[in-house]
Amino acid sequence: MPADLLRQIFGFDDFREGQQEIVQAVAHGRDVLAIMPTGGGKSLCYQLPALMREGVTVVISPLIALMRDQVRALREAGVAAGALTSGNTEAETDDVFAAIRDGALKILYMAPERLASGGTLPLLRRAGVTAIAVDEAHCVSQWGHDFRPDYLRIGELKQTLGVPLSAFTATADAETRAEIVTRLFGGTAPVTFLRGFDRPNIHLAFQPKDGPRRQIMEFVAARPGQSGIVYCGSRAKTETLATALNAAGHSALHYHGGMDPEARREAEGRFQREDGLIVAATVAFGMGIDKPDIRWVAHADLPKSIEAYYQEIGRAGRDGEPAETLTLYGPDDIRMRRAQIDEGLAENDRKGADHTRLNALLGLAEATSCRRVMLLAYFGDTAEPCGNCDLCQNPPRLFDATKPVQMALSAMLRTGEWFGAGHIIDVLTGNETDKIRQRGHDRLPTWGVGTNWSRPQWQAIIRQMMGRDLCRPDPSRHGALHITDAAHPILRGETQVTLREDSIRRAKPAFTPKMQVSEEDAPLLSALKAKRRALAEAQRVPAYVIFPDRTLQEMAERRPKTLDDMARINGVGAKKLESYGTAFLEVIAGEAAPMHPQRRALAGRPAGTLFDRLAETQQRLARGQDGTEKPLSCSTSQLRRIAETRPASRDAMSRLLDEARLDRFADAFLDDIASL
Template sequence: MSHTQALLSSVFGFSGFRPGQEEIVNSVSKGENVLAIMPTGGGKSLCFQLPALVRDGLTVVISPLIALMRDQVEALKAVGVEAGALTSGNTDEETDAVFEALSSGRLKLLYMAPERLSSGGTLTLLRRSNVTMIAVDEAHCVSQWGHDFRPDYLRIGELRRALDVPLCAFTATADEETRDEIVARLFDGEAPQTFLRGFDRPNIHLAFAVKDSPRAQILSFAKARKGQSGIVYCGTRAKTESLAKALNDSGQTALAYHGGMERDQRRDAERRFQQEDELIVVATVAFGMGIDKPDIRWVAHADLPKSVESYYQEIGRAGRDGAPAETLTLFGPDDMRFRRTQIDESPSPVERRAADHARLNALLGIAEAQVCRRQNLLSYFGEASEKCGTCDLCDTPPELFDGTEAVRKALSAILRCDEGFGAGHLIDVLMGKQTDKVKQWSHDTLSVFGIGKEYDKRHWNAIFRQMMGMDLVRPNPDRFGALFMTEPAVPILKGQANVTLRRDTLAKANRGGPVAKALVSDEDAPLLSALKAKRRSLSEEARVPAYVVFADRTLIEMAETRPQTLDDMARIGGVGAKKLEKYGDAFLSVILGSAPEKMHPSRRKLATRGSGDVFERLLEAQANQVRGACGTLKPMTLTSAQLSRIAATRPRDLKTFTGLVGPRHAERFGEIMLRVIHET
């Protein structure tokens, strides 16, 4: 028996490796740079813990969550391995014990959060601690395009170069793009030994459902699994608390868990979940990464996750022991609005937001899938598979119908409206609704106006949702969520390809739960999100609360009226002269998509006083009167300064006007300019 095999048995108590582990362990033990993508529950931690015991010196483990580090350190200590963690959650005694073990050379594994790498003393500490290997857990956190980006992960490459030691990186959620980014950022682009061990977890049953009394749906799912450990993920902190209470009231044992709780409360919840067999934790995504509880029998999502990676990682916490486990994910229109808004309000560059919308489309594609969900999930990660037989669509295939005509109508509306509008406006056009916006853009004159009256608004929303799930259309972050067609949509529009839709999704659209009232229409929501993102950026820069820049009601009015000039902006409620001068250009740039035209300081001052329109009309009146009403007199004009004074003071009679410009100019311009002032 080899030394590695002996340690596997004597320390960890395993008689053999799980599939895929042995090759990785051997490569890491030899000191090779390694990137390993393994399914959640596939035994990633053993692949760096065992080599750490085989090799001389100290292995530093970079890990993203305190709970993960604490659990692994306690598990290692329980089997006699010298391990410690330096985290913000340590007591003074725990930190002192780690430093003492380091100085005496006893420590084999040292866990730390990536944020600690920004501390000036960390590199000095590690240089004198005989570090011989770096292990990076949850390596996808290095991806700036990923769902769990942690900026301090970018420092790991610098640490590897400074210590000049091999590095092994592990993750369960990395598509090809993310894998390339990991190699570039952690290994300086030099290809490590790469092990792709697949993403399939065949013991986990996958199921999605359209929200229809979502609380009752979650309570029913949990009741059918009473006595089993489970996790319910929610989109907000408030929902974790209300749903945990509802579960307790129904006779279950449940705890809420979210980032707003005190550290001791979170620790107690984690401890109880590890120790109690029948406990349900209702949590935000703050819970679960690194929770090494093998017998979690089910995971439910009360709200749609934000990406396929998030979904895969969260359901992967069930069934780590290989025994059957179940999942349920609820989704509805509010989820899509919430997730799209999160993306649109992000300060990320346009390319990042576009990629995030595409990732959300991919998750929607799994939710709205027509055949085997596992096939759809694995294909996202680049794996092909047969129908699994262990998902709700394999259990009960949905009824499909030829939706080509409906989809072609929707695509035609997008094209006729110049790919410049969201689903809400497009549906109004298709249904022939004479809304203010339809009239404003003369879309009631288009050939597509009223061609979709066979479906109601909910049906059309469900059709557009399925189209996004097929990635036929995407929101354009450059045009505030306006839908544009992707390449696969073109042959459908041209009549060269057909498309099927799910009938059950359309049927459930009419009996879905109540839709939350939004601050603005779906059409204006992306612009409101962009304005809020700009407000947040300005408020953080000035270190003031967001409402000090502009109140919500002011941003709502901007989103609904879409001012095109500083003069338009001046008429928005809550935009005074000082704020217009300070913030006007910034918010106009968001609305216009580019910087507004430069304006002469005198003209700009008039805009801040609400007199800009008067100035423009006075200019126009002057142009018509330069040679007098007859058009034959000697040319005469007023200076910009004189026009500015007239616009600012707005004289009401000829005497006052004459005092501003003199009798000659008053004779030429007085009557027409006083009429302009009166009309405005």
């Protein structure tokens, strides 16, 4: 049954890796925690079980845009879904209440904030809720980077309704996972699926800032016509960068939390509907954007943590096709992120944890070998070198940094671990400042011992030391660097350390963008996208709701000639075949022959071939064997039932046909069934 629904409703022949076991556990009423990579198909893992069970599944999801998009996509696939959000019109809310009242709803989306309303629990009881699904479950955790207090009510809702709960997220380290279990499942361990964090289709790349505007513009120029996001550290930068992109001939807009709500909705809508649009945005943009064909994500400024980085780049390539990332970073970014942590209101242990998370991101930026190995190791995964990151493709030059690292660690210790990187570098390079003289640090044994390295080189060395967790900022000492246990063997000369030679020279691109299809198929793909856009604009829905890029690429490559061929394309379910199959077939093969709705329901299935054989036999015998008898035929509904049930005997056939049709067609129909 799950496989049948997967094909019939969603149009997929097979589950993605890891989906089937999760679907079965959720469908069987188990409590489930699933950590799956972005683009790994999390939503299907609660949508499909909702169709397999009685009653309504309520989905708690964090952003209105995400819920509205998923409801649109489900309705396009023929699923009775609705959402109760603050963005609803009165008519939309009335429709949802009517569907609940009539018992016609299968999936109900709502924001966690709605759980604070006194009327929500009685509503869910009347709706007949039999399961709860929680999307972006890391929001329940104080350690999660998108903490939402209203998520804390979900565990109470589960207990009150007495129904199973499934929780899904893409980014949850061990601390976050433990808190999810406590908050949502009451400490009782759910069935946990840790499906890995790897997104092998995403190319990872970092560059030190060296004219960051130019670096971003060159990156975008090398990828014409592709949808992408440029994340910026400030609202002002989103506006200036979008202006520069438009001036350079790219279609771009900006997005940030300070915009008017209507302008933000318009920006989100355009990005979802239009191919090749670029958004320069703050991190306020993204979690609610369910667009599978974003081809790249660039960071014009360093993200705030490795979890934030991973979630933000995870918005690219959700369709599984090749996608690219570029992250720029520099000393100013690091100072800004440190200040945000230190100036926050969190307790010192939380600040320390946030500095450690930022250190992990710096370690990734300054990595000496495969970035994917280091990234996955942070989340507890192991991997072999990927061949799909800038360091695998262009290994960096390394040097034995044991001596300068020992110097830096010694300077930190001799200054009492009370100072930040700037003061430590002044000591090492012999830069006599007022602070140095006042504290007598010009008389330390480490004074001026590092003059063989320039200030930028020392900055790079200390960045890499923090990335290796050899030193950390101490929130209780206003970000002063203190050494960690891992540094002591290096100080004692027991362990060597190898670092990258940091260069601020202009970086050369190390990755050639891949075309979505072959050069031969590119014009057809463009025509299919034009048809998709026209249909999407007419219905005012995102383009991918019609078909995702991956489905159009398969159409362009396989070039189906009939609706049966079209039904075998991944992503073309029965409802979408009925709604759009003929329109896209006409783009590919010209005018398509009409097909009866009863036959179209069997498209792409063995029963469809049998239906055609039965129809031919019926036509041949319409006037009997000798062509002289009274005309007689079966209805298309009868032919469909025979094709689907494949009766194996005349007796079984008699339950589908009356006596006259049984005498005329039964033996020949049984021969057709046996031959296929």
